[in-house]
Amino acid sequence: MQFENTLAFAQNLDAEDPLRKYRDEFHFPKVNGKPVIYFTGNSLGLQPKRTQKYIDEVMTDWSELAVEGHFRADKPWWDYHERLAAPLAKVVGAKTEEVSVMNTLTVNLHLLMVSFYRPTAKRFKILCEEKAFPSDQYMLQSQLRFHGLNPETAIVEVKKRDGEHFWRTEDVLAKIGEVGDELALVLIGGVNYYNGQVFDMEKITKAGKSVGAFVGWDLAHGVGNVALKLHDWNVDFAAWCSYKYMNSGPGNASGVFINEKYLDKKDIPRFEGWWGTKKEIRFLMKPEFEPMPNADAWQISNAPVLSVAPYLASLEMFEEVGMKSLIEKRIKIVAYLEFILQEIDRQTDGSFEIITPKDRGCQISVFLHGQGKSLFDYLLKNGVITDWREPNVIRLAPAPFYCSYEDMYRFGQILKQGISRK
Structure with missing residues (x-):
């Protein structure tokens, strides 16, 4: 045109x-x-007008039903988050069981690192992009220190070429090959917060897995913005916030993707809590954890419904469009x-x-x-x-x-x- x-x-x-x-x-x-002319949906999306209705529903149920709202509300609170999985799966290119909503972004990345960063004496390095979003840098550094490792030697940054403002896919792939069997994890922001670049997630995931590493993506700037096929790309895990292009409100709940190959397993390393156990037996208060057969197994606490409700309101529009x-x-x-x-x-x-x-x-x-x-x-x-x-x-x-x-x-x-x- x-x-x-x-x-x-x-x-x-x-x-x-x-x-x-x-x-x-x-x-x-x-x-x-x-x-205003609003250009900051990459930081905080505008409020959908229908959000108020979803919040009011929860507040009304709380006032009229109190604790019984967990089971008797029109949208019962105890499984409220489950309503988001199917529409979210369409947005990120996943199976419904591979998606859950919980916590906030960096909290979820820390929790996912428990499962997908398992350093050994030989395989311990983490590859990320140069000048990753600060929260990702702090998260990776603190995880390495927790494992007794030195971030200066364990973090491998892919740099931009001199005089260029973007990363080249071939440089990312070359660095993965260079680190080789020392590489434990590739974790990159799929869409860079600073320059807006979309990384070739399919090629990078394939390369990381070819050397035996786990591959995860921080999709804070990707979800609701670009085409994603997390399941087809064989990504191990991903996490994202919901308040940018997904318009759920400041600081609201995060989403996670966990590849189906890791689901319904009791022996995977994972920090566990009440809400990750099978819902059919959750209220039997059994002492042994029995994981949900889907990504909900990574949930620790019951969903913050007042935070999740605006996300559901926005996802309704994503379903429509x-x-x-x-x-x-x-x-x-x-x-x-x-x-x-x-x-x-x-x-x-x-x-x-x-x-x-x-x-x-x-x-x-x-x-x-x-x-x-x-x-x-x-x-x-x-x-x-x-x-x-x-x-x-x-x-x-x-x-x-x-x-x-x-x-x-x-x-x-x-x-x-x-x-x-x-």
């Missing part, structure tokens, strides 16, 4: 957008009395944003540089030249919410559920004004 940097063209794209009605399904903050349609719009609206950025860059004599490669999801990261955080502040003052990352990067994520093509055009005009004001 030949894009145009005009309001009429953007409005025409919106008129043809099959997902346009979902914009009205979300609450938008306002600046100067007008809804489907990942295929979301990805189709994501590709088109991100391409239009890139076109707008290139037009503005040309008109402002090269004021910034796009550092996101073509292997991308919903995010474009822009490195500013000769502009400081004052440009970020200008955008915010004029109704554009973006994300600032040091030293000089603005992240833009036009989530397809609620961002419009007109947003992209209007952002371009505000960006041009902000750069030109100097």
Whole structure:
């Protein structure tokens, strides 16, 4: 398609957008009395309007049924989380039994490390990307220290090439081959939080497993954003948060994927708790743990229903739309944003540089030249919410559920004004 940097063209794209009605399904903050242009769904998704109904249901059941809400509520609390598994499995490319919802992201990564990081004297190294998200770095370092290992020698980072802003798949594969039978685990952010790059998860998983390592993925920026086939790719495990592209609310419940080959086993290393035992015998209070036959065996405590309810509300929309349609719009609206950025860059004599490669999801990261955080502040003052990352990067994520093509055009005009004001 030949894009145009005009309001009429953007409005025409919106008129043809099959997902346009979902914009009205979300609450938008306002600046100067007008809804913002929201580019930070990669940090916290907007609130779906239907979320309130799901929360109110739980609160009403609590007030009217109290403890009996566990069994007598319209959506009984004791198995509330099970309602999320089937729709989530479609989003991540898994079997329903391979998916569960529990805890929060880094907590789940720590718990999954119990099962999937089993260092030996020879096989103990962990491969990750250079400058992984800090929480992942802290998690890996603390796990290694817990095992009596030195993070400086046990963590192998795949670096970007000098002068480049992205990782090359061949470099990741080469590093896996280089570490070889010393490699215990590959754990990478499937979509990089900083530059928006989507790693070739299928190829990297195959390479990691070919040398005998476990392979897991942090999909905080991947779930609800890019096409995933965790089961078909033979991934061992994955975890993600739900409050970015999945719009479940700040800090809400995390999801996990555990490959079916590890399910229904009593002898797998795992930290265990009451809610992971078979539901049929859970209230018999037996002293011996008997695991659920699915990923719920990794649950420790009963689900935080008030946290899970907004996730279920959002998943209802994912069921209605489907990942295929979301990805189709994501590709088109991100391409239009890139076109707008290139037009503005040309008109402002090269004021910034796009550092996101073509292997991308919903995010474009822009490195500013000769502009400081004052440009970020200008955008915010004029109704554009973006994300600032040091030293000089603005992240833009036009989530397809609620961002419009007109947003992209209007952002371009505000960006041009902000750069030109100097």
